Amino acid sequence: MSSDAATVKPVAHHFDSREQEFDAAKIGMWFFLAQEILFFGGLFCAYVIFRSWYPEMYIEASHHLSWKMGALNTVVLITSSFTMALAVRYAMLDDLPKLKLNLVLTILFACTFMVVKYFEYMEKIHHGLLPGRFFTAEGFSYDTAHIFIGLYFVMTGLHGLHVLIGIFLLVWLLIKAQKRHFNSDYFTPVEITGLYWHLVDLIWIFLFPLLYLI
Amino acid sequence: MTSHTDSIQEHTAGHGHAPTPFGVLLKTFIALLILTLLTVWTSRIDLGQFNHLFLPLQVELGFLNIIIAMGIATLKMSIVAAFFMGLRYDKPFNTLIFIGTFLFLAIFIVYTLADTLYRGRIYDDQAMQTGFDSPVKLDTAVGAGHRHQESHSMKADDAHGVPNPDVAEKVLDKPEAEYEPSGEGDLSSQESGAPASSDGGIAPGSPGKSSGDATSSGSAADDATGGDEAGGDTPTDESGSEPTPEPQGH
Numbered sequence: 488m489s490s491d492a493a494t495v496k497p498v499a500h501h502f503d504s505r506e507q508e509f510d511a512a513k514i515g516m517w518f519f520l521a522q523e524i525l526f527f528g529g530l531f532c533a534y535v536i537f538r539s540w541y542p543e544m545y546i547e548a549s550h551h552l553s554w555k556m557g558a559l560n561t562v563v564l565i566t567s568s569f570t571m572a573l574a575v576r577y578a579m580l581d582d583l584p585k586l587k588l589n590l591v592l593t594i595l596f597a598c599t600f601m602v603v604k605y606f607e608y609m610e611k612i613h614h615g616l617l618p619g620r621f622f623t624a625e626g627f628s629y630d631t632a633h634i635f636i637g638l639y640f641v642m643t644g645l646h647g648l649h650v651l652i653g654i655f656l657l658v659w660l661l662i663k664a665q666k667r668h669f670n671s672d673y674f675t676p677v678e679i680t681g682l683y684w685h686l687v688d689l690i691w692i693f694l695f696p697l698l699y700l701i
Numbered sequence: 702m703t704s705h706t707d708s709i710q711e712h713t714a715g716h717g718h719a720p721t722p723f724g725v726l727l728k729t730f731i732a733l734l735i736l737t738l739l740t741v742w743t744s745r746i747d748l749g750q751f752n753h754l755f756l757p758l759q760v761e762l763g764f765l766n767i768i769i770a771m772g773i774a775t776l777k778m779s780i781v782a783a784f785f786m787g788l789r790y791d792k793p794f795n796t797l798i799f800i801g802t803f804l805f806l807a808i809f810i811v812y813t814l815a816d817t818l819y820r821g822r823i824y825d826d827q828a829m830q831t832g833f834d835s836p837v838k839l840d841t842a843v844g845a846g847h848r849h850q851e852s853h854s855m856k857a858d859d860a861h862g863v864p865n866p867d868v869a870e871k872v873l874d875k876p877e878a879e880y881e882p883s884g885e886g887d888l889s890s891q892e893s894g895a896p897a898s899s900d901g902g903i904a905p906g907s908p909g910k911s912s913g914d915a916t917s918s919g920s921a922a923d924d925a926t927g928g929d930e931a932g933g934d935t936p937t938d939e940s941g942s943e944p945t946p947e948p949q950g951h
Contacts, residue, residue, distance in 0.1 A: 513791075513795065514794065514795065517795045517798045518798060520802075521798050521799065521801070521802040524802045524803070524806060525802060525806060529809075531806075531810070532809055532813050535810055535813075535814065536814065539814065539817065539818055540817070554744075558737065558741050561737050562734065562737060565730065565734060565737065566730070568730075568733075568781065568785050569726060569729070569730040569733075569785070571785070572729075572785045573723070573726060575720070575787075576720040576723065577720075579720040580720055622837055624837075630837040632837045633837050682786055685781055685782075685785045686786075688785075689778050689781055689782070692774050692777045692778055692781070693778070695740075695774075696740055696771070696773070696774055697770075700740065701744070701766070
């Protein structure tokens, strides 16, 4: 512990204590997450509007998505959330090897998610299931099907971008953990990156049934 | 939980909450997996088969599926927020931020729907709500298929709008004529000439009373009648005859 103290970030001068600093960072992160929910909320709103207009089209178009791949990605992302929560726990418990192990596992699951997503996108592109005027697939009985596909790509694409950002953040955490920047007294970056990662999971929990299962 | 109260005492010195016990995290993880299985399973089955008492359900079963899927998703979200994100052990203010967000999201969506669901009551000129060139090539095997005008909810218009008697007759005579792109010309501007007169047609500005309502419930009938309308899938159809609140600029 005392050897770590040199590398661990000291309390910023404008905070009374480590706890106050931690709570301030966490409240800031929660407000950021609130913003993220509202940010995605615009897309969910668009989804609801078009669904209220074209309910039958949604059902037909969603059958062109692979619910098996969606379910696989759901399990992968939930598992990564679990390992992330474990990483936060072991950061608090000063267990550096287990912290690093769980960060690595989380990164691996996140990459698995993106690989599955890649194959999913490739299949859609191959079949011409693309947004807007790029839509070239045939065999639809509703001429609004490109709207659903557009929503699919924008919603999962924005979510996938969040996963990519999450991977970079997790790698950054891993490097900092390797440099012994965290201990049970200071693990704020692990905690708030964990919050971010769970939010990415939360959004997918809603995207999965809305896009794949209807 | 008593076993980790020691660690609570140990760690709350510096921080808001103690490390979440491993058992709690594991149970959360398993619960999430079970709920994922459940949401997949309920979406793959026909919920009507569980109606053993043959209850005369007033809701469509598809609607029931949405309710169940969203209920499970909300439950999963609550579990993740409470245990993975630690709101259960955290300062209540963070929970307030989280829940407050959904309040604002609800305001956002409900107020938007208050517009988009009832636009048909406002615009008499249906052409203001319609018209985009869809890139989707309809499946000609099942007929002219379903144009974007059909499936959205303009039912409000039926109770509200004033039908044009001429149009209503035309529609009754030849219900499938609404799919014919050339059909509207013969009543609107007389521009399209010969083919329109043989096909019959309906006027633009008609809210599509009988046809619009029938399609929402009887899409199978459209498939049957629309078989000879295979040519009607050109996206040049201005479709002034059918209501759509579709925003311009696609």
